[in-house]
Amino acid sequence: MRAMGPRSSCLELLRSHHAAGRHLVVGLDTVVSRIPEAVSPGSEPWRRVVEFNAQIIEATADLVCAYKPNSAFYEALGQGGFQALRETILAVRAMAPGVPVILDAKRADIGSTNEGYVAAAFDALLADAITVHPYLGAEALKPFLARGEKMIFVLARTSNPGAGEFQDLLSDGVPLYRQVARAVATDWNQRGNCALVVGATYPQELERVREDVPPKLPILVPGVGAQGGSLEDVVAIHTKAGSTSFLINASRSVLYASSGEDFAAAARAEAQNLAAGIKAASNAS
Amino acid sequence: MRAMGPRSSCLELLRSHHAAGRHLVVGLDTVVSRIPEAVSPGSEPWRRVVEFNAQIIEATADLVCAYKPNSAFYEALGQGGFQALRETILAVRAMAPGVPVILDAKRADIGSTNEGYVAAAFDALLADAITVHPYLGAEALKPFLARGEKMIFVLARTSNPGAGEFQDLLSDGVPLYRQVARAVATDWNQRGNCALVVGATYPQELERVREDVPPKLPILVPGVGAQGGSLEDVVAIHTKAGSTSFLINASRSVLYASSGEDFAAAARAEAQNLAAGIKAASNAS
Numbered sequence: 001m002r003a004m005g006p007r008s009s010c011l012e013l014l015r016s017h018h019a020a021g022r023h024l025v026v027g028l029d030t031v032v033s034r035i036p037e038a039v040s041p042g043s044e045p046w047r048r049v050v051e052f053n054a055q056i057i058e059a060t061a062d063l064v065c066a067y068k069p070n071s072a073f074y075e076a077l078g079q080g081g082f083q084a085l086r087e088t089i090l091a092v093r094a095m096a097p098g099v100p101v102i103l104d105a106k107r108a109d110i111g112s113t114n115e116g117y118v119a120a121a122f123d124a125l126l127a128d129a130i131t132v133h134p135y136l137g138a139e140a141l142k143p144f145l146a147r148g149e150k151m152i153f154v155l156a157r158t159s160n161p162g163a164g165e166f167q168d169l170l171s172d173g174v175p176l177y178r179q180v181a182r183a184v185a186t187d188w189n190q191r192g193n194c195a196l197v198v199g200a201t202y203p204q205e206l207e208r209v210r211e212d213v214p215p216k217l218p219i220l221v222p223g224v225g226a227q228g229g230s231l232e233d234v235v236a237i238h239t240k241a242g243s244t245s246f247l248i249n250a251s252r253s254v255l256y257a258s259s260g261e262d263f264a265a266a267a268r269a270e271a272q273n274l275a276a277g278i279k280a281a282s283n284a285s
Numbered sequence: 286m287r288a289m290g291p292r293s294s295c296l297e298l299l300r301s302h303h304a305a306g307r308h309l310v311v312g313l314d315t316v317v318s319r320i321p322e323a324v325s326p327g328s329e330p331w332r333r334v335v336e337f338n339a340q341i342i343e344a345t346a347d348l349v350c351a352y353k354p355n356s357a358f359y360e361a362l363g364q365g366g367f368q369a370l371r372e373t374i375l376a377v378r379a380m381a382p383g384v385p386v387i388l389d390a391k392r393a394d395i396g397s398t399n400e401g402y403v404a405a406a407f408d409a410l411l412a413d414a415i416t417v418h419p420y421l422g423a424e425a426l427k428p429f430l431a432r433g434e435k436m437i438f439v440l441a442r443t444s445n446p447g448a449g450e451f452q453d454l455l456s457d458g459v460p461l462y463r464q465v466a467r468a469v470a471t472d473w474n475q476r477g478n479c480a481l482v483v484g485a486t487y488p489q490e491l492e493r494v495r496e497d498v499p500p501k502l503p504i505l506v507p508g509v510g511a512q513g514g515s516l517e518d519v520v521a522i523h524t525k526a527g528s529t530s531f532l533i534n535a536s537r538s539v540l541y542a543s544s545g546e547d548f549a550a551a552a553r554a555e556a557q558n559l560a561a562g563i564k565a566a567s568n569a570s
Contacts, residue, residue, distance in 0.1 A: 072401030078409035110445040116357030124363035139447025160395040162424025169456040
């Protein structure tokens, strides 16, 4: 990729990482209270978040297929939240120019309103992709779907303990999360810019979704680590399905690998550890 | 309500308005390009939004049961968006102190992440209520549900043309939007701080939801006006069910009633017109 050329599409960027065996996503879900004291002491909270994130990005840039800041952690900062998020994404562009940014914002409104979210996420913040709720259907999400160079990651099976309340409801014998996955992989994906989210905490459900959709459709898998999902399960399920289109997210285990001044080196070590675990699982399965 | 006393809960505020026959919500979905030129010419876009909203609020404060800014329109402003939203909510507190603000942000993430959205919406922005997606279930929404003085408005049937893609899926003969409505009205509502969203563009679905849930459970009804829903239908459905717990939202028809310098007076006239329409429909049905 030439520095001055047009930016590749999000899917192209992801595919090049996957082809190189990079599947790790670092979730930039930074909480001010957990930033080591040595990072920009005395600065405003949002500036400390940016500085912390920049050091994490610099330390992990060659190990990941994407970064995923969750909007909630930035919105919680109040006034400085937008700037913290924008400068974090600009730090990715500067230090990891071929790595796409998935804005984990879980948006979705009616069509005309989604134009505002598209402007915010893709144009003001420069994210390459965004996570969205499926509840309003494809028609409402047209403003997102129309952006062929970007991607949307649609929630199918979420990682939380109570995910099944509605996602497990059966319709014609098929649970809602699979209905969503099948629709997204077919009707929704006219421009090839759709992907899914399935939590690692539900390996059986992940296996079913992986079988339901083409091997090339990317699945973002949160829930490994603090939430208890197994990295090995995620890799084995993909290998079995003949797919390399998976993104495994880790947030807290990487960001807070050390609370001392060595946090960036510790984050790199943990990211290397996770990347090696993915590689070993790929070879084993 | 004494000016220096603690703020009443969102539900108490809503009920007092409903008892007084006020059911109109003005949706503060302000788009910069539609603000009359006379409003703070030359100022930054976000300041023009705040000034425009302040004049709309001042002109309609005695006619409404709530204001509902949609976050997407503010996020689209980029850097100034948070401040525009916060100052708009502060303007409601100042000029319409007994009128709750429903932040239409359609959020929902896993539990620990929702704490960030709670901090942003309720603590940083001072909203009294927020709209949320049901997809992750009640367990994920605990941080919202725990705030008994606030309210959550859960999407049941959305107003968009393609709403039925998943919301109409039948499980045990009951469509998803009714499954959501029934759960929210019972299991979710332990603290009495839950409400629903059902679009006026689907009067049959609204009637079914209204019958499914207790008459005291508030239903927010968008989609009247530009989207084609009928105010008379909404009122008649509630009267038939013996309920006065409804909120009818109007956005564009009020905000842009005039593109001239008389926009605030025109907005007031349109809000009066809608309020009179609600009253007439209540008396007729």
